[in-house]
Amino acid sequence: MxxxxxxxxxxxxxxxxxxxxxxxxxxxxxxxxxxxxxxxxxxxxxxxxxxxxxxxxxxxxxxxxxxxxxxxxxxxxxxxxxxxxxxxxxxxxxxxxxxxxxxxxxxxxxxxxxxxxxxxxxxxxxxxxxxxxxxxxxxxxxxxxxxxxxxxxxxxxxxxxxxxxxxxxxxxxxLPPVQRWLVGRHVDPTRVRSLLYRPGAVLWNGTDVWVLVEGHEGDVDDETAKLASLGEFAPSEPPPTPPHRHFLTPAEAAQADQRFTGEFLASIGVGTVFADVPAGPRVADPVAAQVAQRAKSLFDPTGRLNPGRSLGV
Ligand SMILES: Cc1cc2nc3c(=O)[nH]c(=O)nc-3n(C[C@H](O)[C@H](O)[C@H](O)COP(=O)(O)OP(=O)(O)OC[C@H]3O[C@@H](n4cnc5c(N)ncnc54)[C@H](O)[C@@H]3O)c2cc1C
The missing domain is CATH 3.30.465.10 (Uridine Diphospho-n-acetylenolpyruvylglucosamine Reductase; domain 3)
Structure with a gap:
């Protein structure tokens, strides 16, 4: 509307x-x-x-x-x-x-x-x-x-x-009443994701898995106990985020170690991967590029809004 x-x-x-x-x-x-x-x-x-x-x-x-x-x-x-x-x-x-x-x-x-x-x-x-x-x-x-x-x-x-x-x-x-970041080493991040009921985040750098467990205190304790079945998890701060954002599918993010040789942090279940290398130019889907150009010419026929910025499609 x-x-x-x-x-x-x-x-x-x-x-x-x-x-x-x-x-x-x-x-x-x-x-x-x-x-x-x-x-x-x-x-x-x-x-x-x-x-x-x-x-x-x-x-x-x-x-x-x-x-x-x-x-x-x-x-x-x-x-x-x-x-x-x-x-x-x-x-x-x-x-x-x-x-x-x-x-x-x-x-x-x-x-x-x-x-x-x-x-x-x-x-x-x-x-x-x-x-x-x-x-x-x-x-x-x-x-x-x-x-x-x-x-x-x-x-x-x-x-x-x-x-x-x-x-x-x-x-x-x-805002969940309790939010608890935990970190575990050498555990499968996709198993962490499927084991837990609605975690706030599951982040993986190829070695460590950070999990944000959230909810009421009793539920958070239960979820924390479940994690122990996969390995040892300790309280943690949220992990540092490498500067460059890559848009992958959730399945690709879960195999980010095969794509990135340097530092990365993959958001499991989401698909975003933060890495120390910039994302290459996005291969534009021709139909998406056409739709984007058409939208731009309808909304801003003279190109006066934020000239110089490009959406990369
Ligand atoms: C991993 C991660 C880390 C982040 N770290 C930080 C951080 O450290 N500090 C922080 O503050 N935020 C951070 N953010 C949030 C993010 O950078 C900002 O919320 C937001 O994306 C940029 O806001 P800005 O006001 O600085 O935009 P700007 O940098 O001022 O502008 C960015 C673009 O948006 C356009 N724009 C701005 N305002 C408008 C508007 N009203 N209408 C239309 N276009 C507009 C500008 O013209 C420009 O093209 C982070 C986000 C993520 C995911």
């Missing part, structure tokens, strides 16, 4: 900053700024509005302006025992914090994607500024709202090349 609601003064003001003419780019926390290529230096830089607009813990949805940091959003949600699937700051300086809009535009998932779900599934509604400088709303603020073209899903991962995200409605997740 796509409706135009140009009635929110702050969004209308943001739309007028974006305008309808000339190259424009939007900056968040710049934690993934060069992803997809260098932006045209001539592009005007704008920043999305900030703040939490509405949070209904009982409904498990939150409406937030895109310039808000994920850190700030999660601090507000954690106070109600909730969180979202958006990735947050990992050990960077306080002024290097990713924003909600950046997280949606980039579409990277958290390390605990198994437990928290994907960014794409978390975005229920998006309000963005189109290339024509209009406020456009896509999707709906309720979990069950599947009618027509799914704009929110299209904008996730589009690197700001289809529209400038101003506000999103996100599904929230309950």
């Amino acid at each position: 796509t409706i135009r609601r140009p009635n929110d003064p702050e969004l209308v003001e943001f739309a007028s900053q974006v305008g309808s003419d000339g190259p424009v780019t939007v900056a968040g926390g710049r934690t993934r700024w060069t992803l997809g290529g260098e932006v045209d230096p001539e592009a005007r830089v704008v920043s999305a509005p900030t703040g939490i607009v509405e949070y209904q813990p009982a409904e498990m949805v939150v409406t937030v302006r895109a310039g808000t940091t994920v850190d700030e959003l999660h601090t507000a949600l954690v106070a109600h025992g909730q969180i979202t699937a958006l990735p947050e700051r990992q050990g960077l300086l306080p002024d290097q914090r990713g924003t909600v809009g950046g997280a949606v535009a980039v579409g990277e998932n958290r390390l605990d994607r198994l437990g928290r779900g994907s960014v794409r599934d978390a975005v229920l509604q998006v309000r963005y500024i189109s290339a024509e400088g209009e406020v456009v709303t896509g999707g709906g603020p309720v979990v069950k709202n599947v009618s027509g073209f799914n704009l929110p899903k299209l904008l996730v991962g589009s690197l700001g090349t289809l529209g400038i995200v101003a506000e999103v409605v996100l599904r929230t997740n309950p």
Whole structure:
């Protein structure tokens, strides 16, 4: 469902900053700024509005302006025992914090994607500024709202090349009361995955397996006891993540040791592999490439949104 609601003064003001003419780019926390290529230096830089607009813990949805940091959003949600699937700051300086809009535009998932779900599934509604400088709303603020073209899903991962995200409605997740990272050596990660009931994460570097066991304390103890049948597991911190992301199938990730000779960390059951080597150029599926080009020319006929960024298809 796509409706135009140009009635929110702050969004209308943001739309007028974006305008309808000339190259424009939007900056968040710049934690993934060069992803997809260098932006045209001539592009005007704008920043999305900030703040939490509405949070209904009982409904498990939150409406937030895109310039808000994920850190700030999660601090507000954690106070109600909730969180979202958006990735947050990992050990960077306080002024290097990713924003909600950046997280949606980039579409990277958290390390605990198994437990928290994907960014794409978390975005229920998006309000963005189109290339024509209009406020456009896509999707709906309720979990069950599947009618027509799914704009929110299209904008996730589009690197700001289809529209400038101003506000999103996100599904929230309950934060498990207990989360316990454990590490075991020389155990089969796929057996770990199938043995446990909904682990938050199963991560494997070819030798060690890190498991995020979560839930109520008794359940976490039971799951921890189950793991002992596979080998010795000890309490741990989450593992370090190599810098480069590779998109594989879950089956390929479970055999990542055959593909990577250096450091890697495979997310079992998900497919993402973080490695010390960058992913090679993606072989574009010709149909997907055509669809992407067609979408770009429909959403941004003059190529003014984030010129220079490419989605790699
Ligand atoms: C393994 C891993 C590690 C991570 N580590 C960190 C970390 O250390 N620190 C951290 O803060 N985050 C981290 N993240 C999260 C991630 O980097 C950010 O949440 C997000 O992807 C980038 O947000 P940003 O605001 O910095 O975007 P930016 O780097 O500012 O922008 C990235 C791209 O998105 C576009 N964009 C930004 N805002 C919008 C918008 N409103 N509408 C449309 N396009 C937009 C930009 O133009 C640019 O093309 C990590 C994620 C993962 C999966």
